[in-house]
Amino acid sequence: xxxxxxxxxxxxxxxxxxxxxxxxxxxxxxxxxxxxxxxxxxxxxxxxxxxxxxxxxxxxxxxxxxxxxxxxxxxxxxxxxxxxxxxxxxxxxxxxxxxxxxxxxxxxxxxxxxxxxxxxxxxxxxxxxxxxxxxxxxxxxxxxxxxxxxxxxxxxxxxxxxxxxxxxxxxxxxxxxxxxxxxxxxxxxxxxxxxxxxxxxxxxxxxxxxxxxxxxxxxxxxxxxxxxx
Amino acid sequence: xxxxxxxxxxxxxxxxxxxxxxxxxxxxxxxxxxxxxxxxxxxxxxxxxxxxxxxxxxxxxxxxxxxxxxxxxxxxxxxxxxxxxxxxxxxxxxxxxxxxxxxxxxxxxxxxxxxxxxxxxxxxxxxxxxxxxxxxxxxxxxxxxxxxxxxxxxxxxxxxxxxxxxxxxxxxxxxxxxxxxxxxxxxxxxxxxxxxxxxxxxxxxxxxxxxxxxxxxxxxxxxxxxxxx
Numbered sequence: 008x009x010x011x012x013x014x015x016x017x018x019x020x021x022x023x024x025x026x027x028x029x030x031x032x033x034x035x036x037x038x039x040x041x042x043x044x045x046x047x048x049x050x051x052x053x054x055x056x057x058x059x060x061x062x063x064x065x066x067x068x069x070x071x072x073x074x075x076x077x078x079x080x081x082x083x084x085x086x087x088x089x090x091x092x093x094x095x096x097x098x099x100x101x102x103x104x105x106x107x108x109x110x111x112x113x114x115x116x117x118x119x120x121x122x123x124x125x126x127x128x129x130x131x132x133x134x135x136x137x138x139x140x141x142x143x144x145x146x147x148x149x150x151x152x153x154x155x156x157x158x159x160x161x162x163x164x165x166x167x168x169x170x171x172x173x174x175x176x177x178x179x180x181x182x183x184x185x186x187x188x189x190x191x192x193x194x195x196x197x198x199x200x201x202x203x204x205x206x207x208x209x210x211x212x213x214x215x216x217x218x219x220x221x222x223x224x225x226x227x228x229x230x231x232x233x234x235x236x
Numbered sequence: 237x238x239x240x241x242x243x244x245x246x247x248x249x250x251x252x253x254x255x256x257x258x259x260x261x262x263x264x265x266x267x268x269x270x271x272x273x274x275x276x277x278x279x280x281x282x283x284x285x286x287x288x289x290x291x292x293x294x295x296x297x298x299x300x301x302x303x304x305x306x307x308x309x310x311x312x313x314x315x316x317x318x319x320x321x322x323x324x325x326x327x328x329x330x331x332x333x334x335x336x337x338x339x340x341x342x343x344x345x346x347x348x349x350x351x352x353x354x355x356x357x358x359x360x361x362x363x364x365x366x367x368x369x370x371x372x373x374x375x376x377x378x379x380x381x382x383x384x385x386x387x388x389x390x391x392x393x394x395x396x397x398x399x400x401x402x403x404x405x406x407x408x409x410x411x412x413x414x415x416x417x418x419x420x421x422x423x424x425x426x427x428x429x430x431x432x433x434x435x436x437x438x439x440x441x442x443x444x445x446x447x448x449x450x451x452x453x454x455x456x457x458x459x460x461x462x463x464x465x
Contacts, residue, residue, distance in 0.1 A: 204433015
């Protein structure tokens with residue numbers, strides 16, 4: 008009997024905090040938006056929520072502050088966050104090794120896509136700094152009914168790549184990525200470069216945790232990719 | 237034989253990330269200063285260094301970037317960080333429960349002091365938002381030969397309070413506080429409100445980890461303080 012064939016894996020990347028160094032900008036943009044609406048929340052609590060869909064984030068913030076927002080207030084908060092983030096986007100850099108990781112995968116013909124809870128316009132703008140060209144497979148909040156930690160974004164990514172989700176490796180910096188990966192039945196890999204602690208990522212189900220894209224690339228054999236690095 | 241008397245504990249608090257919500261301002265101030273000097277370092281790596289003395293931080297950054305700074309460049313970097321922080325200091329708020337915790341301790345006649353790796357001028361400015369009055373016992377980098385994780389700041393704090401360091405509880409948000417507490421032979425208690433992960437604090441020797449000053453106050457009996465909350 009021949010051995011069970013194992014498909015080559017495909018990669019689904021989160022964007023903020025995974026490929027680009029933008030988490031701290033998002034944290035301060037949310038804080039600015041919240042203060043604009045007279046809502047005070049500790050900065051670290053906002054940090055722990057970045058990476059969720061904006062809608063779920065607002066729900067979580069409401070629970071933590073005990074203040075209920077109307078639909079109009081919620082929309083205003085999201086808009087204020089987007090504006091405050093765009094003011095800071097010029098400060099955002101690619102994370103070390105992100106560009107090289109993506110070009111290595113492309114060279115090895117390993118399929119990959121980017122799946123972010125962010126909205127299309129903001130994500131297109133942010134992806135530019137990765138120099139990946141307009142042909143990049145980008146799945147955003149606009150393509151799905153629910154953001155992370157729902158599995159929708161990663162399921163849509165697998166579909167876009169025409170790869171079984173079971174053969175996909177999800178790479179993300181936040182527990183929301185890892186929870187979404189588990190719900191999607193993909194393998195989740197954590198990165199520390201979004202500023203979360205290692206234990207939070209392991210507890211959320213990370214198969215492996217690396218510091219950043221540089222370290223992931225150096226250990227890519229552990230994820231089943233035969234690279235000639 | 238009478239039972240061994242146990243002294244009432246005294247508290248030595250870190251400032252940034254423990255009593256005031258200023259860690260993210262420090263992170264971005266360091267990043268701005270580094271970029272001004274054409275040094276690129278991921279934001280999360282800077283975050284993991286906040287709370288060390290400026291001098292040790294610069295040494296650590298040199299190792300991580302592989303670039304050696306001259307004495308003049310080091311002084312310039314520290315100055316740029318201070319300037320960039322002071323630009324942001326108006327955004328800094330007390331952490332939830334910080335003022336109440338300090339006034340509770342004062343009311344109960346539990347001695348407490350603030351011991352920070354920051355320089356005197358910056359610390360005096362930052363302490364103002366805690367409304368503690370000029371009589372606060374504040375130990376800064378200017379009072380000791382070495383900042384955290386050296387034990388000097390906490391040892392000086394105990395001396396100032398005229399309390400045995402073995403009866404002191406050090407409260408801090410970073411592993412540098414907890415390492416300094418261990419070297420000083422004080423009991424270290426961690427807070428999550430600086431944005432570090434729980435495991436990092438426990439691994440660095442935290443006796444207990446609370447979310448923020450509110451949660452610490454609610455559990456202050458666990459630290460040997462009989463409060464009538």
